Amino acid sequence: MNRFAALLDKLSFEPSRNAKVRLLVDYFKSTPDPDRGFALAALTGALSFRHAKPKLIKTLIAERVDPYLFDLSYDYVGDLSETVALLWPRVERSAEQESISLATVVQSLMGASSVEQPHLLAGLLDGLDETGRWALLKLITGAMRIGVSARVAKQAVAEFGDRPAHEIEDLWHALSPPYLELFAWLEGRAGKPETDNPAPFRSAMLAHALDEADCERMPLEDFRAEWKWDGIRVQASVGQTPEGRKIVNLFSRTGEDISSAFPDIVEALAQEPLASFAIDGELLILRDGRTQPFGVLQQRLNRKLVSAKLLTDYPAHIRAYDILALDGEDLRPLPFDERRRVLESFIAAAKTARLDLSPLVKAANWNELAAARRDPAAAGAGIDADAIEGIMLKRADSAYLPGRPKGFWFKWKRDPATVDAVLMYAQRGHGKRSSLYSDYTFGVWRNRGDAEALVPVGKAYFGFTDAELRELDLYVRNHTVDRFGPVREIAHGKNAGLVLEIAFEGVNRSTRHKSGLAMRFPRISRIRWDKPAHEADRIETLEAMLKT
Amino acid sequence: MVAAECLTLTAAGLYCSAGDFYIDPLRPVPHALITHGHSDHARPGHSKVLATPETLAIMAIRCGPAFAKSTQALAYGETLKLGDAEVSFHPAGHILGSAQILISLNGKRIVVSGDYKRQADPTCSPFEPVRCDCFITEATFGLPVFRHPDPSAETGKLLASLQIFPERCHIVGAYALGKAQRLLALIRSAGYDRPIFLHNSLAELTRYYAGTGLAFGELRPLIATELPKLGGEIVLCPPMALESLALRGDAEPRKVFASGWMRVRARARQRGIELPLVISDHADWDDLCRSIIDSGCHELLVTHGESDALVYWAQQRGMAASPLHLMGYGQEDIEGQGEERIGTAAEGSP
Ligand SMILES: [Zn+2]
Numbered sequence: 012m013n014r015f016a017a018l019l020d021k022l023s024f025e026p027s028r029n030a031k032v033r034l035l036v037d038y039f040k041s042t043p044d045p046d047r048g049f050a051l052a053a054l055t056g057a058l059s060f061r062h063a064k065p066k067l068i069k070t071l072i073a074e075r076v077d078p079y080l081f082d083l084s085y086d087y088v089g090d091l092s093e094t095v096a097l098l099w100p101r102v103e104r105s106a107e108q109e110s111i112s113l114a115t116v117v118q119s120l121m122g123a124s125s126v127e128q129p130h131l132l133a134g135l136l137d138g139l140d141e142t143g144r145w146a147l148l149k150l151i152t153g154a155m156r157i158g159v160s161a162r163v164a165k166q167a168v169a170e171f172g173d174r175p176a177h178e179i180e181d182l183w184h185a186l187s188p189p190y191l192e193l194f195a196w197l198e199g200r201a202g203k204p205e206t207d208n209p210a211p212f213r214s215a216m217l218a219h220a221l222d223e224a225d226c227e228r229m230p231l232e233d234f235r236a237e238w239k240w241d242g243i244r245v246q247a248s249v250g251q252t253p254e255g256r257k258i259v260n261l262f263s264r265t266g267e268d269i270s271s272a273f274p275d276i277v278e279a280l281a282q283e284p285l286a287s288f289a290i291d292g293e294l295l296i297l298r299d300g301r302t303q304p305f306g307v308l309q310q311r312l313n314r315k316l317v318s319a320k321l322l323t324d325y326p327a328h329i330r331a332y333d334i335l336a337l338d339g340e341d342l343r344p345l346p347f348d349e350r351r352r353v354l355e356s357f358i359a360a361a362k363t364a365r366l367d368l369s370p371l372v373k374a375a376n377w378n379e380l381a382a383a384r385r386d387p388a389a390a391g392a393g394i395d396a397d398a399i400e401g402i403m404l405k406r407a408d409s410a411y412l413p414g415r416p417k418g419f420w421f422k423w424k425r426d427p428a429t430v431d432a433v434l435m436y437a438q439r440g441h442g443k444r445s446s447l448y449s450d451y452t453f454g455v456w457r458n459r460g461d462a463e464a465l466v467p468v469g470k471a472y473f474g475f476t477d478a479e480l481r482e483l484d485l486y487v488r489n490h491t492v493d494r495f496g497p498v499r500e501i502a503h504g505k506n507a508g509l510v511l512e513i514a515f516e517g518v519n520r521s522t523r524h525k526s527g528l529a530m531r532f533p534r535i536s537r538i539r540w541d542k543p544a545h546e547a548d549r550i551e552t553l554e555a556m557l558k559t
Numbered sequence: 560m561v562a563a564e565c566l567t568l569t570a571a572g573l574y575c576s577a578g579d580f581y582i583d584p585l586r587p588v589p590h591a592l593i594t595h596g597h598s599d600h601a602r603p604g605h606s607k608v609l610a611t612p613e614t615l616a617i618m619a620i621r622c623g624p625a626f627a628k629s630t631q632a633l634a635y636g637e638t639l640k641l642g643d644a645e646v647s648f649h650p651a652g653h654i655l656g657s658a659q660i661l662i663s664l665n666g667k668r669i670v671v672s673g674d675y676k677r678q679a680d681p682t683c684s685p686f687e688p689v690r691c692d693c694f695i696t697e698a699t700f701g702l703p704v705f706r707h708p709d710p711s712a713e714t715g716k717l718l719a720s721l722q723i724f725p726e727r728c729h730i731v732g733a734y735a736l737g738k739a740q741r742l743l744a745l746i747r748s749a750g751y752d753r754p755i756f757l758h759n760s761l762a763e764l765t766r767y768y769a770g771t772g773l774a775f776g777e778l779r780p781l782i783a784t785e786l787p788k789l790g791g792e793i794v795l796c797p798p799m800a801l802e803s804l805a806l807r808g809d810a811e812p813r814k815v816f817a818s819g820w821m822r823v824r825a826r827a828r829q830r831g832i833e834l835p836l837v838i839s840d841h842a843d844w845d846d847l848c849r850s851i852i853d854s855g856c857h858e859l860l861v862t863h864g865e866s867d868a869l870v871y872w873a874q875q876r877g878m879a880a881s882p883l884h885l886m887g888y889g890q891e892d893i894e895g896q897g898e899e900r901i902g903t904a905a906e907g908s909p
């Protein structure tokens with residue numbers, strides 16, 4: 012238990028993903044079975060302790076610590092598990108208590124009834140030091156929040172065994188704690204565990220956001236375009252047990268089994284005559300042949316209980332865009348175009364109406380594609396346009412690769428975020444634009460001490476029409492207050508300045524920028540001649556969009 | 560009340576009229592008795608300063624040799640008559656030269672403990688309990704969640720981290736006076752014998768400590784531009800410099816911080832500390848309680864820190880206990896912020 016506690020402790024302070032993986036690998040190397048397997052289970056969320064609720068923990072501490080001192084302490088520390096771990100009175104411990112294994116802790120807690128639980132937990136807490144108590148309380152309340160996802164844990168397993176991460180992912184659903192056969196295989200003491208799951212999850216292939224600046228270097232004919240549906244990404248995996256029983260599993264993008272929430276889909280897929288297949292697609296709600304926007308699907312997802320009424324009111328549907336396996340054959344190594352052909356004939360032959368094909372979007376060039384993205388209804392999506400959030404681009408020759416490999420799949424979202432910013436500096440453009448001021452640096456408001464000042468947050472050099480460019484150029488020339496080499500400073504302040512509506516794809520943290528953040532793919536979506544500079548947005552608006 | 564007969568709380572700090580002196584005053588006064596060299600207790604500009612020889616030397620290093628018009632040294636255990644009062648200094652175990660000040664007046668004994676700790680520390684004389692009627696204690700870590708672990712286990716974490724991340728520089732933030740030198744001693748006693756790199760603001764105090772007979776092994780001055788070359792080494796710096804040193808990206812340093820505050824995870828995370836070491840030069844909850852009991856006092860005054868819990872605890876035990884609202888103490892270690900930051904440190908109900 013001490014080793015596990017030390018691991019959690021270190022992980023909780025470690026910001027770097029690579030370092031986390033290393034700490035985990037180090038732990039797997041230095042910790043024997045079955046402890047390391049239970050640790051892996053804890054980190055991947057494969058353990059749950061029914062009886063251990065905060066109420067029980069509060070009761071236990073109230074029996075041991077003055078309530079006033081507890082309240083002051085809890086106020087100060089702010090976290091129940093941590094407060095209790097720190098306050099728990101020291102008692103004499105035996106060497107046996109101190110060296111208790113994680114496996115013993117997990118197994119005894121799992122085996123205890125709700126009546127036995129308080130006494131058992133108190134005994135365990137008595138036997139551990141502060142870090143051990145903290146780790147134990149985090150473990151049983153299931154609220155680890157130490158910044159380690161199941162993905163990171165599996166990545167570490169892969170590195171420990173020097174195997175590709177997707178191999179672990181593919182295997183994962185056939186394994187269970189404490190993963191003895193997994194570690195035996197990774198250490199070369201045994202063969203690869205059999206995936207006897209006839210309907211396993213296969214790691215999903217994920218897309219990168221499209222950087223429009225890269226478009227020019229991407230020949231469109233190398234890619235296939237599809238609508239980006241605003242539903243949930245699912246993988247339907249169907250197989251048969253050796254006894255001939257059909258198994259249908261519906262997984263989320265991360266491999267979570269969500270079959271029980273969608274009995275309508277499961278039932279429909281079970282009717283398909285083919286013994287085994289795996290489909291990658293979007294789960295959507297269809298009413299009268301019309302694809303519903305995400306908000307409608309959300310209403311179904313919000314219900315815990317899947318009632319008959321819910322199934323009638325929110326009929327679920329899978330819009331397929333890829334096929335990963337068919338009749339025992341792994342199709343993932345095939346190029347996209349070939350998988351697509353298989354998928355098309357598979358869907359054509361499918362019995363159920365709950366499965367259909369996500370159409371390809373035809374575009375002869377980037378302009379046509381941009382137009383389709385702007386107005387999907389006019390570009391063939393028709394009444395389904397409300398359920399579309401952009402365009403997907405997939406390389407025609409790429410295999411289906413797990414994870415988020417670079418250069419193969421791109422998402423080009425439809426509605427970018429926008430922010431109103433103030434023009435601060437301008438610079439001449441390149442090539443045919445070199446006579447015009449066409450590169451613009453803009454900023455948003457931020458508190459500096461007790462005054463407000465504009466802080467630059469990005470640069471944009473497209474998004475406007477030629478006519479707008481000429482207007483902007485004229486504005487720049489007429490409002491220059493200073494020059495630094497090729498750069499002109501444009502009047503900006505509370506009572507002066509031009510507001511630009513900037514569209515962008517997201518915000519990242521950045522140490523290179525004074526503002527501490529960088530906008531992804533910013534461009535000018537509108538010139539707000541009408542808006543006074545002091546009404547422009549504040550830095551907090553952008554900070555709120557940072558992915559935490 | 561014993562304290563009320565002997566001491567008054569003035570804007571400049573605690574004042575003893577019988578001996579016409581102040582203890583750790585916050586502004587310049589004619590006669591100051593100083594418990595120890597931390598900047599929130601030892602301020603320059605007094606006419607006359609009475610302190611242990613070590614504290615006087617430390618003040619001269621930190622504030623310049625002209626920190627007071629005149630000075631007088633009083634070694635541990637010696638007594639001095641000041642007016643009707645008699646004063647003596649007793650080891651507080653906090654840092655080199657730190658003292659509790661015992662004031663005897665009209666047969667009553669008052670101990671002003673300054674800052675103190677009970678944990679072993681090779682860089683200073685150990686705390687000596689002094690029996691008294693009234694004990695005036697700090698409460699920096701005056702909550703029962705603060706129980707400092709064995710410091711050698713904490714330095715063990717640092718050495719273990721060097722094993723797992725042998726290519727990364729380990730930058731350790733430690734308060735310049737006392738903590739840094741104690742840390743050096745702890746690291747050396749754990750058997751680490753590579754050179755340790757010192758930020759220049761730690762150099763002079765460390766040299767002074769070494770001059771009292773402490774062996775710190777090979778120390779090298781830190782040249783910030785060479786930080787990228789210090790993979791796998793230990794660098795010691797004041798807390799304020801930790802952030803800027805760690806930002807020197809390509810060295811991929813690990814941020815380590817040694818402080819009692821590291822006991823609370825949120826505190827460590829707020830500062831982005833990757834390896835917190837719970838090493839403190841203040842008494843933890845158990846040692847605060849133990850020291851109060853050891854003093855045999857029936858009257859307790861609690862100065863800077865978390866006074867509520869400690870006052871409550873003492874009252875439960877039948878003592879006359881109350882918080883003493885002193886502003887301006889307790890900033891030298893709190894959060895490792897700037898030494899000169901002044902704020903309200905003593906809070907609590909009147
Ligand atoms: Zn101090």
Ligand SMILES: [Zn+2]
Nearest residue numbers: 599674888889
């Ligand atoms: Zn202090």
